[in-house]
Amino acid sequence: MSDRLPGALTRRPARILLLAVALCLPPFYLDAFWLRIGLFSMAAAIGAVGLSLLSGTAGQLSLGHAFFLAVGAYGYAYLAGEPGPGLPPVIAAVLAVLLAGAAGGLFSPVAGRVKGIYLGIATLALVFLGHHVLLTADSVTGGFNGRSVPPLELGGFAFAASDPELVVLGVPFGAEERLWFLGLALFAFTWFTAGGLLRGRPGRALAALRDSETAAAVMGVDVARHRSAAFVVSSMYAGLAGVLLALAFRRVVPDYFSLALSIDYLAMIVIGGLGSVAGATAGAVFVTALPLLMTRYADQLPLVAAPGSTEGAVGPTEAARYLYGAAIVLVLLYAPDGLHGLARRVREHLRRRRPRTPATDPVPPPPQPAAAARPKEHTP
Amino acid sequence: MTGFLDNVLNGLALGAVYALVALGFVVMFKASGVLNFAHGSLLLFGGYLIAVLHDDLGFAGALALAVLATAALAGALDRFLLQRGGLDEQSAHIQTIVTIGIDILLFTDLARRIGGDLLPLGDPWGDAVTELGPVTVADSRLAAIVVSTVVIGTVFALFRFTSWGLSLRAAAEDLEAAALMGVRLGRVRAGGWALAGALAALAAVFLASFPAPGLERTTGQIALHAFPAAILGGLASPVGALAGSLLIGLTEALVVGYQSELHVLGEGFGDVAPYAVMLLVLLVRPTGLFGGKGAARV
Numbered sequence: 001m002s003d004r005l006p007g008a009l010t011r012r013p014a015r016i017l018l019l020a021v022a023l024c025l026p027p028f029y030l031d032a033f034w035l036r037i038g039l040f041s042m043a044a045a046i047g048a049v050g051l052s053l054l055s056g057t058a059g060q061l062s063l064g065h066a067f068f069l070a071v072g073a074y075g076y077a078y079l080a081g082e083p084g085p086g087l088p089p090v091i092a093a094v095l096a097v098l099l100a101g102a103a104g105g106l107f108s109p110v111a112g113r114v115k116g117i118y119l120g121i122a123t124l125a126l127v128f129l130g131h132h133v134l135l136t137a138d139s140v141t142g143g144f145n146g147r148s149v150p151p152l153e154l155g156g157f158a159f160a161a162s163d164p165e166l167v168v169l170g171v172p173f174g175a176e177e178r179l180w181f182l183g184l185a186l187f188a189f190t191w192f193t194a195g196g197l198l199r200g201r202p203g204r205a206l207a208a209l210r211d212s213e214t215a216a217a218v219m220g221v222d223v224a225r226h227r228s229a230a231f232v233v234s235s236m237y238a239g240l241a242g243v244l245l246a247l248a249f250r251r252v253v254p255d256y257f258s259l260a261l262s263i264d265y266l267a268m269i270v271i272g273g274l275g276s277v278a279g280a281t282a283g284a285v286f287v288t289a290l291p292l293l294m295t296r297y298a299d300q301l302p303l304v305a306a307p308g309s310t311e312g313a314v315g316p317t318e319a320a321r322y323l324y325g326a327a328i329v330l331v332l333l334y335a336p337d338g339l340h341g342l343a344r345r346v347r348e349h350l351r352r353r354r355p356r357t358p359a360t361d362p363v364p365p366p367p368q369p370a371a372a373a374r375p376k377e378h379t380p
Numbered sequence: 381m382t383g384f385l386d387n388v389l390n391g392l393a394l395g396a397v398y399a400l401v402a403l404g405f406v407v408m409f410k411a412s413g414v415l416n417f418a419h420g421s422l423l424l425f426g427g428y429l430i431a432v433l434h435d436d437l438g439f440a441g442a443l444a445l446a447v448l449a450t451a452a453l454a455g456a457l458d459r460f461l462l463q464r465g466g467l468d469e470q471s472a473h474i475q476t477i478v479t480i481g482i483d484i485l486l487f488t489d490l491a492r493r494i495g496g497d498l499l500p501l502g503d504p505w506g507d508a509v510t511e512l513g514p515v516t517v518a519d520s521r522l523a524a525i526v527v528s529t530v531v532i533g534t535v536f537a538l539f540r541f542t543s544w545g546l547s548l549r550a551a552a553e554d555l556e557a558a559a560l561m562g563v564r565l566g567r568v569r570a571g572g573w574a575l576a577g578a579l580a581a582l583a584a585v586f587l588a589s590f591p592a593p594g595l596e597r598t599t600g601q602i603a604l605h606a607f608p609a610a611i612l613g614g615l616a617s618p619v620g621a622l623a624g625s626l627l628i629g630l631t632e633a634l635v636v637g638y639q640s641e642l643h644v645l646g647e648g649f650g651d652v653a654p655y656a657v658m659l660l661v662l663l664v665r666p667t668g669l670f671g672g673k674g675a676a677r678v
Contacts, residue, residue, distance in 0.1 A: 061473070110659065113666040117415045117476060121611045122662050124604075125655035132652045259604075263480055270477055314492065321488040328481030332474050333465050 023184055027177040033296065035176040036248065037289050042183035043244040045284035046190045048268040049277050050237025053194060055266070056275030057203060058230040059210030061116065064107075064123030065265045067130040068100045068235040070257035072242025075099040077149045077252050078140055089152045093243050100239025101232045108228035127259050134254035146253035149246045151175070152182065159247065175250075183244055190237060194277050197233070206230055207275075267324060271331050273338025282339045286327075291320035385515045387637035388630065393521035393586075395629025396528035400583040401606035402613070402621040403532060404576035409615045410552040411572025413472030414462060417479040419580055420600035421486035426450040426581025427501065427588050427595040428490055434502035442502070447581045454577025457482060459570040467565050468555065491597040498594040507590045524586040531582060535575070536618065544571055552616060605632070608658035614668030623669060628654045 026038060051065050075096030078084040087095070104111075107126065114122050134141045141147065152159040159178045197203050205226050208216035217223050246252050264287055272283025294316040314322075335342055401419065408416045416422075426446045433442035461482070462475045505519040539545040547568045550558040559565055580603070587602055588595040609628040613620025636650035661669060 061476075110662060114662050115666070116473070117615065118611055118662065118667065120415070120476075121607050122659060124607065125659050128652045128655045129659075132649065135648070263484070266477065266480065267484075318488050318492050321484055325481045325484030325488065328484070329461065329478055332478045332481070333461065336465075336474055 020188075024181070027180045032174070032176045035180050037292050039176065039179055039183050039248045040245070040292070041285045041288045042187045043241045043248060044265070044268065044288045045281040046187055046244065047238050047241030048265055048272070048280040048284040049190050049194045050234040050241070051265050052269045052272070052275060052277065052280035053197065053206070053237070054230050054234035056269055056273075056280075057198060057210065058206040058227065060111065060227065060230060061120035062123045062231075062234070063120050063259070063262045063266065064126035065234075065238050066257045066259065066261035067123075067126040068103060068238035069242040069245065069261065070130055070134060070252075070254075071100040071103045071235075072096050072239030073149075073246035073252045073257070074134065074141055074147075074242075075239065076243045076246050077147050081147065081150045083139065089150060090154055093152060096243050097236050097239040100242065101236040104232040104235025105228065107235075108231055111231040112224040112228045124259065124262075127257075127262055131254055131258060134257065141254065144254065146251055148251050149249065151250075152247055179244075179247060182247070186240060186244055190240070191277060191281075194237070198275075198277065202226070202229070267328050269338075271324075271327050271338055273340030273342075276338075276340040278343075279338050279340030286339075287324060290324060291317055294320040294323075383637065386517075387633045389512075389515060389517055390521065390637070391630035391633030392626065393517075393524045393629070394633055395609075395626035396525045397583050397586045398606045398609045398629050399532060399622050399625035400528055400579045400586075401603045402610040402625045403535060403618060404579040404583075405606060405610040406613075406615060406618050406621040407535070407548075407572045407579075408458075408576045409610075410618075411548055411569045412458065412462065412475070413469055414475045414479060415615070416573075416576070417476065418457070418483035418486055419576070419606075420603040421483045421490060422450055422454055422577050423580040423584045423587070423603045424490050424494075424595075424597070424600035425453060425486060426577075427584030427599055428494065428499070429581070430501045430585065431499035431588075431595050439502045439504055443582075443585065446584075447578045450581035451574040451578040454580075455570045455574035458573035459566065463566055463569065467569070487597075487600065490600075494595070494597045496597075498596050499588075500594045501585060501588050503585060503589045505589060518590050520586065520589040520591075527582070527586075531579070532622065535579070538575075539618065544568065548572055605654045608654040612658050612661050612668055614670040617668070617670035620668055620670030628657065631657050 027035060030038075047065060047069055050068075051062060054060050054062050073096075076089075076092050079087050079095050080089045080092035107123075110122050111119065135144055137143075157178075159175065159182055205216065205221045208219060208221055209223065209226055213223055249256075268283035268287045269280050270283070271286055272281065273279030331338055337344075401423065404419060405416065408414060408419075426449070429446035429449055430439075430442045433445060436442075437445065462478060465471045465475050465478065503520065505523055508519040509516050510519055510522060539549065547558065547563040548571075550561065550563055551565055551568055555565065583603065584595070584599065587599050592599075605628060606625065609624040610621050611624070612627065613622070613624030631653050632650050635653040639650065
């Protein structure tokens with residue numbers, strides 16, 4: 001149930017190509033505001049895919065994702081910048097991702113043993129302790145004010161605005177336009193690696209672990225090793241997302257990497273549908289873009305006041321939070337498999353309707369997967 | 381030495397307040413298998429009601445109304461929202477995440493109303509202090525210890541001696557068997573949630589009274605420290621919650637009290653010390669100090 005969409009896409013290479021071309025177009029038509037929304041969404045999608053592997057597929061509730069994002073972001077800023085070793089940015093980025101993975105690995109004594117809700121709260125500790133370290137280890141993290149992030153350079157090509165302006169097809173290419181393509185490449189990498197992981201042996205082993213640990217162990221799955229490995233891989237995706245976020249923000253501050261960020265990521269995978277790459281992506285775009293769009297169009301929305309207006313009014317950020325809090329509650333109670341499940345149900349509905357016209361036997365309804373076989377009717 | 385006694389007494393008072401919140405977590409978890417992430421916001425809701433109402437109704441009236449209202453809100457949230465998702469163990473995990481959504485909704489609304497204000501609760505203790513031999517304690521701290529002890533004792537008695545308590549314990553042991561014995565799971569659950577809500581509103585009083593400056597939007601987040609307290613003791617164990625809360629309260633007070641000696645750990649380590657303690661305990665006992673082993677069944 002986890003990988004329908006990527007599977008369907010690879011069967012139709014033409015559709016992939018079309019999608020890739022469509023995703024390459026925005027930098028030529030949209031301004032920096034929209035590109036930044038796209039960038040943040042892509043970074044969030046990478047992180048959400050990582051969390052989806054861990055919480056959706058392997059069933060390990062994690063509220064510590066913000067910590068691993070912070071390790072990636074700060075790792076890159078420190079390794080590539082001053083004060084710090086000042087490594088070449090590409091190497092620093094790779095090391096930052098590995099560092100996030102290592103942090104996940106260090107947590108494995110806890111992650112391998114502690115289960116369910118206990119694990120959720122244990123990872124909560126990571127966020128608070130990590131935030132404390134970010135605030136106090138001034139020499140590395142820059143303390144409360146954070147530190148600036150050096151731009152990424154790849155073979156002499158910098159992902160930042162350059163002085164002799166780079167113009168491609170009549171469009172000036174600043175930092176956002178360049179980073180868009182970097183984000184796209186990293187996101188494509190995430191999409192295919194995570195899809196492969198989910199479809200292959202590791203994905204099946206993790207799903208087996210989620211459904212029944214004892215049964216999985218009997219089938220020959222090394223429980224502790226797989227639980228830890230899921231944590232390491234998920235942390236590495238989080239680290240990658242952290243690096244991309246740091247590049248997009250150009251500055252990292254401790255307060256960004258708070259519990260609220262962890263909850264945002266949990267909301268993404270829940271709204272999108274647990275355990276699916278496409279769902280995590282959709283959820284990431286929804287959760288990331290919603291507040292930014294609401295802020296931008298606050299003056300045109302009914303019931304929403306412009307930012308900074310009279311006290312007691314519902315501002316755009318609040319309106320966005322109401323919407324997405326409500327989205328979590330409604331999605332979980334009425335469509336527990338999220339946007340991904342909704343999309344699948346709509347597709348199945350259409351597919352069932354189409355063969356009616358040749359007047360053959362009615363197609364029997366497809367067997368429902370166990371998770372969807374709830375007695376409750378889905379109401380829109 | 382007086383410094384040490386001061387810190388211990390502070391720690392006990394803090395632990396007593398955390399115990400109110402942590403006991404709430406445990407009651408809800410026993411009743412429903414759900415860990416309520418909206419508990420901090422419920423606490424804030426209770427505190428906010430007291431702050432708004434105490435001018436008109438007096439402190440006692442406002443407190444009574446707030447406790448009832450918070451209990452009703454918590455019970456209703458469970459009965460009309462969470463229970464729609466099913467009563468079995470599998471859906472309890474999903475409902476735990478639903479409470480995160482509820483928390484976002486509740487907190488956003490309360491934070492919008494409170495804004496950057498500090499709301500006084502009008503409690504009768506004010507900033508008075510009492511001399512107890514060599515140590516000086518704030519009256520509000522003493523009240524916290526006394527009230528918490530009485531209330532927690534009452535809750536334990538409810539568990540032990542009432543039919544509701546028996547139903548709750550039966551449901552926590554085995555949902556299906558309890559249902560077959562005629563326990564109305566839905567009602568027992570909602571009752572547990574209502575009780576936890578009442579405890580949260582009560583805890584708000586002590587979290588917002590002296591030496592805290594008043595109720596602010598972050599007061600609910602302080603209640604997050606009760607998470608480690610509840611986990612540390614073992615989520616399904618009321619006694620564990622009590623022990624965990626005292627441990628967390630003492631740790632926090634001592635770390636804050638001896639901050640200058642503990643400078644290596646950085647400023648403000650007191651805020652995160654509970655989490656460090658919890659991680660250490662979980663490393664040794666993955667289900668908490670008083671948590672059962674739980675045999676694996678297929």
